[in-house]
Amino acid sequence: MKLRVAVLYGGRSGEHEVSIRSAESVIAALKPEKYEVVRVMIGKDGKWLPTPFLPEPGANPGIDVVFPVLHGTFGEDGTVQGLLELADLPYVGANVLASAVSMDKDVMKRVCRDQGIPIVDYFVLHRDEIDPEAVAARLPFPIFVKPANLGSSVGISKAHNMDELEAALRTAAQFDTKIVVERGIEGREFECSVLGNEDPAASIPCEILPSREFYDYEDKYELNLAKIELPAKLSPEDTAEMRRLAVACFTAVGCEGMGRVDFLRETSTGKLFVNEINTIPGFTSISMYPKMWEYTGIPYGDLLDRLIELALERHAAKKATRFTR
């Protein structure tokens, strides 16, 4: 019997179109001899085509496992994962808590800091207490300003002076009530893929070479000018340290299945910082999560097999857990 895999894609986020592209690649690579694909598209308005899952155990008999390929808000942030938990459906990737923690750039950093994982100096402001002078008194320029819960660089600015800082804070405030301000790192940017549940492994990392001042929305999705170096040109020591930190970050936030951990490396000090973790990384055929695994020795189709296995294992482990006395 083939496993019926519901691929969930589209969704109410700014990354709707990217999600569709990721899902098309996943669907094309799911081995036809093993899987039957059930396409579940969510519109930009949040409407499910054809029908939404019911949040009750046993209510979705046509599905054996769910592969959420939803990036960003209402998909990567624990919301959809909550629905799948209620429905008692196995699903690929991070659980509710890890998804929500990873989506929030403030909480994610706190969890990492608690484990001794190096993160960039930062602090948080509420949208109603924006004070550019106070920010500039605590951090040197350039300063990065980010909405706490978003992705794709949307709402993120790099401020070089007070005027830019004021504008950056206003911009970020449009996208979230919580704003993260952090020290800008002069250096290089890297990514590393992680795969597994209790005993995760990290891939060989790659370097991102933005064509702009930083890896902003245009650079990610419109210009097509950013360059990727795979494998990243790093010393064996830096490579090993990055892979160690990638697994440490994945474990710290409680991630399961997959995660792409992104790094900054400061040129003046050689110091590595974990910038963020993405629990549903881009999955198009040219996306770095699968590319790094391919380079490390796991072809795209086998990677999907492994992710589905990990989803089923996690579900089985949960089944063996009592929730009442």
Ligand SMILES: Nc1ncnc2c1ncn2[C@@H]1O[C@H](COP(=O)(O)OP(=O)(O)O)[C@@H](O)[C@H]1O
């Ligand atoms: N502290 C920082 N120093 C230098 N560059 C940064 C810093 N924070 C973010 N960036 C740049 O901004 C980009 C987007 O920031 P990131 O935190 O990854 O947000 P997103 O979740 O939207 O991808 C990064 O890929 C990097 O190019």
Ligand SMILES: [Mg+2]
């Ligand atoms: Mg990023």
